[in-house]
Amino acid sequence: MATKSSSRRTAQERARQIVAAQRKAQERQRRLLIAGAAVAVVLVALGVLVAVKFLGNGGGSTTPDTTAADPAVITALTTIPPAVFDQVGPGTVDTLPKVISGEPPLKSGDKPLVLYVGAEYCPFCAAQRWAVVAALARFGTFTNLGQTHSASNDVFPNTPTLSFHGMTYTSDHLVFQGVETQTNVLAGNSYTALDSLSAEQDAIARKYNAAPFVDSKSAGSIPFVDLGNIALISGASFSPKLFAGKTAKQISDQLSTPGSTVTQAIVGTANALTTLLCRMTNNQPATVCSSAGATAYKDKLNA
């Protein structure tokens, strides 16, 4: 009798265990379903986010507003008094051009060549152009420089600047080629195309805008400037932050004041470039290349 009762209890206990195990399995199944649904919801939501971006209009566009440069701006920039170059001397330059050696001189015809590659949207190109124009204006004459600003949706938005697109540069001493590959007008996730590099320019950029000629971190970046294969620039020499909130006219108006932070950066960089340009032109013109400004970086740049 006792044995019968005991085996019945055992059977009941086993049944209870089976039911409990089934419930547990069902519960785990339910939890897995909820967790799986949560993961699926996250993935779908992310997919929607990406699809909205890439199937949409790409975030709108900006109005093209590159115009002919204000003559007052150009005059102020291209006729900086020699005394200002001399007083500024080294100025305030974050990154100097990198001097290279052992490469064949870069020439166009019989003149040394300076190649600039940049884009209108790029805020660092925007900063660098001021110094490039200030330095080259001591060796020749620019015509048809444009005036524009960097992209409004990038870092240092709307940095005022000039554009080399469509300009000409004449000099007895050297050749300057300025290529602006893109505008500041959004097209999808990039900007509309502008100038194309010639095969020669492309070959130069591919070879020299790469390690070990430039820092591997900035390789392939713009602005890229090849100064006759004696020095290279990959990136701006100073931060565009200096120009925040200023118009092109406000910047150019400061260029006659040596103590201005804007002048210290633009003219200091121009002096570094002038030191190298003088090496390329065998110190011509002599009035420029013998000045205190043009020799301020002679030791640092081995020129």
Add this chain to the structure above:
Amino acid sequence: MPRTVVGAPAPTTATVPRWVPLTSLVLAVAGLGVAAYLTYEHYTQGTTLACPDTGAINCAKVTSSDQSYVFGVPVALLGLLFFVALVPLCLPLAWRSAQPAVRWGRVAAVSVGVLFVFYLIYAELFLIGSICLWCTAVHVLTLALFAVVALGTASMDTTSER
């Protein structure tokens, strides 16, 4: 001689599929590595004054944007702290713990992480207009961690030790 407290709850342990602790730990450690790199870059200002010729892929633009700070704290640092907290929670020992605080703390952490990833991806796509591949790596790792932790927690079996 240790005394046994009669009536005290028995210590508990949790069982979880073996792949869960291992996968989650690998993901958390990888996330810690990438987040540490991004934080180092942030504080050493490793970005150059240049525009990379890579179209929409532009780490400098992303990491120097207004959205790279939340309440004044660098996002990179928040990411690092997130993974620093998550690594111990993803250790096999932590997965074996049946303590609800550990289990739900881990779920809460990855859930907050996923919400933050949503904001950061939205910021990259719609506010900044560029993508940072290092940040994307962190986003992918966080999403994968969320999936592993969610599914791992759901498949957990918490039983009393006897």
